[in-house]
Amino acid sequence: xxxxxxxxxxxxxxxxxxxxxxxxxxxxxxxxxxxxxxxxxxxxxxxxxxxxxxxxxxxxxxxxxxxxxxxxxxxxxxxxxxxxxxxxxxxxxxxxxxxxxxxxxxxxxxxxxxxxxxxxxxxxxxxxxxxxxxxxxxxxxxxxxxxxxxxxxxxxxxxxxxxxxxxxxxxxxxxxxxxxxxxxxxxxxxxxxxxxxxxxxxxxxxxxxxxxxxxxxxxxxxxxxxxxxxxxxxxxxxxxxxxxxxxxxxxxxxxxxxxxxxxxxxxxxxxxxxxxxxxxxxxxxxxxxxxxxxxxxxxxxxxxxxxxxxxxxxxxxxxxxxxxxxxxxxxxxxxxxxxxxxxxxxxxx
Amino acid sequence: xxxxxxxxxxxxxxxxxxxxxxxxxxxxxxxxxxxxxxxxxxxxxxxxxxxxxxxxxxxxxxxxxxxxxxxxxxxxxxxxxxxxxxxxxxxxxxxxxxxxxxxxxxxxxxxxxxxxxxxxxxxxxxxxxxxxxxxxxxxxxxxxxxxxxxxxxxxxxxxxxxxxxxxxxxxxxxxxxxxxxxxxxxxxxxxxxxxxxxxxxxxxxxxxxxxxxxxxxxxxxxxxxxxxxxxxxxxxxxxxxxxxxxxxxxxxxxxxxxxxxxxxxxxxxxxxxxxxxxxxxxxxxxxxxxxxxxxxxxxxxxxxxxxxxxxxxxxxxxxxxxxxxxxxxxxxxxxxxxxxxxxxxxxxxxxxxxxxxxxxxxxxxxxxxxxxxxxxxxxxxxxxxxxxxx
Numbered sequence: 001x002x003x004x005x006x007x008x009x010x011x012x013x014x015x016x017x018x019x020x021x022x023x024x025x026x027x028x029x030x031x032x033x034x035x036x037x038x039x040x041x042x043x044x045x046x047x048x049x050x051x052x053x054x055x056x057x058x059x060x061x062x063x064x065x066x067x068x069x070x071x072x073x074x075x076x077x078x079x080x081x082x083x084x085x086x087x088x089x090x091x092x093x094x095x096x097x098x099x100x101x102x103x104x105x106x107x108x109x110x111x112x113x114x115x116x117x118x119x120x121x122x123x124x125x126x127x128x129x130x131x132x133x134x135x136x137x138x139x140x141x142x143x144x145x146x147x148x149x150x151x152x153x154x155x156x157x158x159x160x161x162x163x164x165x166x167x168x169x170x171x172x173x174x175x176x177x178x179x180x181x182x183x184x185x186x187x188x189x190x191x192x193x194x195x196x197x198x199x200x201x202x203x204x205x206x207x208x209x210x211x212x213x214x215x216x217x218x219x220x221x222x223x224x225x226x227x228x229x230x231x232x233x234x235x236x237x238x239x240x241x242x243x244x245x246x247x248x249x250x251x252x253x254x255x256x257x258x259x260x261x262x263x264x265x266x267x268x269x270x271x272x273x274x275x276x277x278x279x280x281x282x283x284x285x286x287x288x289x290x291x292x293x294x295x296x297x298x299x300x301x302x303x304x305x306x307x308x309x310x311x312x313x314x315x316x317x318x319x320x321x322x323x324x325x326x327x328x329x330x331x332x333x334x335x336x337x338x339x340x341x342x343x344x345x346x347x348x349x
Numbered sequence: 350x351x352x353x354x355x356x357x358x359x360x361x362x363x364x365x366x367x368x369x370x371x372x373x374x375x376x377x378x379x380x381x382x383x384x385x386x387x388x389x390x391x392x393x394x395x396x397x398x399x400x401x402x403x404x405x406x407x408x409x410x411x412x413x414x415x416x417x418x419x420x421x422x423x424x425x426x427x428x429x430x431x432x433x434x435x436x437x438x439x440x441x442x443x444x445x446x447x448x449x450x451x452x453x454x455x456x457x458x459x460x461x462x463x464x465x466x467x468x469x470x471x472x473x474x475x476x477x478x479x480x481x482x483x484x485x486x487x488x489x490x491x492x493x494x495x496x497x498x499x500x501x502x503x504x505x506x507x508x509x510x511x512x513x514x515x516x517x518x519x520x521x522x523x524x525x526x527x528x529x530x531x532x533x534x535x536x537x538x539x540x541x542x543x544x545x546x547x548x549x550x551x552x553x554x555x556x557x558x559x560x561x562x563x564x565x566x567x568x569x570x571x572x573x574x575x576x577x578x579x580x581x582x583x584x585x586x587x588x589x590x591x592x593x594x595x596x597x598x599x600x601x602x603x604x605x606x607x608x609x610x611x612x613x614x615x616x617x618x619x620x621x622x623x624x625x626x627x628x629x630x631x632x633x634x635x636x637x638x639x640x641x642x643x644x645x646x647x648x649x650x651x652x653x654x655x656x657x658x659x660x661x662x663x664x665x666x667x668x669x670x671x672x673x674x675x676x677x678x679x680x681x682x683x684x685x686x687x688x689x690x691x692x693x694x695x696x697x698x699x700x701x702x703x704x705x706x707x708x709x710x711x712x713x714x715x716x717x718x719x720x721x722x723x724x725x726x727x728x729x730x731x732x733x734x735x736x737x738x739x
Contacts, residue, residue, distance in 0.1 A: 111727040
């Protein structure tokens, strides 16, 4: 229970259905800052935990805060800063799901006798009668669907996952929260990365990896120097703003080269690519023995596009799109769908 | 679900006679104890009766008792008040044990940021401060030594009288936080030989928001809470008359029942401890078993995350804690167990069971019966031994 409306409603729905529900919140980071320098009494994460506690009290379930600061730092935050420092654009929520929520948290919950762990994700899990496999499907609300962030769940993890709000649109979820008088019914949706409340990713990365702030050149596709920058971690593929260039036509970040600290820019047409390869691929449906037609989604807000995916050795895959895609970004996930069903996915190289 | 409360060191249920008195005073005695008129005099009488009752529990003179909002304020008052009073004499050094409550440790830290030198005394593995440690640390510019009478997490009783003699030999004041001992074991301010002693009502079946600092007559102190002339100019603020009335009743009850209750509760605690050690393999008691308050045991469970066991117990209706209530929810291993030099895994796999007034043998036996199943279940899921800081 994050203290948001989705996980609150998830808990309330299960309790109403008569399940024996235990509320768990994860304390993931200390937003109060260094001792003695904290802005007195302000801490967003504590407020959220407070909200979770109020909801648990309102629906009359026990509630516990589990401290996962160390695990979150090791499994999510470290990866996040390393990826940025290496010129990639990380997707920490997906790591948090597969490495923390549906791993460490599930293990803990089993210790308390829990059969499954429910979250407020907009996604659905179904068991395929024929194959016996657990299927991951998109949430019914296309605007809110979060299956993209869950592609790396294994069959064991899906078997213990429950998504009570996945078969409802968001407005229905809020309406339910209001009807049940949950104290978070009108709380705004959370935005961006939870552990960087001020959204200043670059400052966060340089605070952890000072070496990331190495200056370098902004070059065009021919290697001509157009300007300079304060570290490649400040950029992401497809970015247009904040380049500090005065060029006649708008320029976009095409590529980040960590080895020589270069940011390669070019016109929008150069952002188009038709193929990608992915690593750490997880197949939720059976791994295809032959190239398979799917729709592939390359970021959270990307409209999935027709593609052929081919499984490669070493949990890798090659994806060829029918039409060129804009800004295929290393570090993000590519997730393969068959209609609403997640076929699998991996990390873009 | 019938719940079992074994967390008396966090707080205690309020004794029925205390509830009655708090309600009566809240309803019938609303006057300000500083007022001249009859309403004020009535309130003043209630406060004075409470002062006498607490003084009797501590072997003190009522005029030496200064009421506070609780143990934390009393500890702050003792340290900050003594520090400020002794600073002009050139004393700029404070000593405490490493197992003090956060009220003491964080007050020392705050003063350290303002230039005070501070020294924390480490413990031996039984959880006791060896007097030689204090002899090594103390200097002639030490203003105050603060060592708790009984520890909140493991219950060990510290050699306060011996430490006080060392402090006094160097011209330093001696404070003891007796929040976990007052009402459980005899606390005699003269026998302890201290100058300052903190107590809190809600640890001995009194109400929350009421406590006291005992200040030996003639001790040089500065007030910390400044304002009106309450508490003989030592602690400003209108007295919390109903809570103090409750504190007084709780002190009287504790004094009357102490010898029988200490024996009864110790027998229950020993039964619980022996039962768990017998029923659950891979367990050990932390701290000296001879010299501790009668209600507390602190037990390590190998290959267990204490937080998980605490939750599993709570879901079965049994309330215990992993350390002090004030530090739960933090990842840090117990500073008390760490200061005793325990290996890291034992500082994160320990539970505190603390018993009291309403505890009984049926509850003890139910917890003993419950433990093996919960521990086995958690151990079965642990892929590898839990190693702190790994």
